Amino acid sequence: MLMSGRGREAKIHYLPGTFRLLSDGDHVRCAITGAVIPLEQLRYWSVARQEAYADAAASQEAERRG
Known part of the structure; x- marks a missing residue:
């Protein structure tokens, strides 16, 4: 459930078109x-x-930076 881990940063495995929660949280941080x-x-x-x-x-900036 997405609201588990309220107030904590989630650990996620990103997949094409979806993602999988590795540890509970309700948010992630932008890499850029x-x-x-x-x-x-x-x-x-x-x-x-x-x-x-x-x-x-931000996604385009990440691609630009390589």
């Missing part, structure tokens, strides 16, 4: 901006880098 991303709002991530992004711009 450091912004808190509630799990119910998580839409952007990299399977290859196993990191989350707050929005499309």
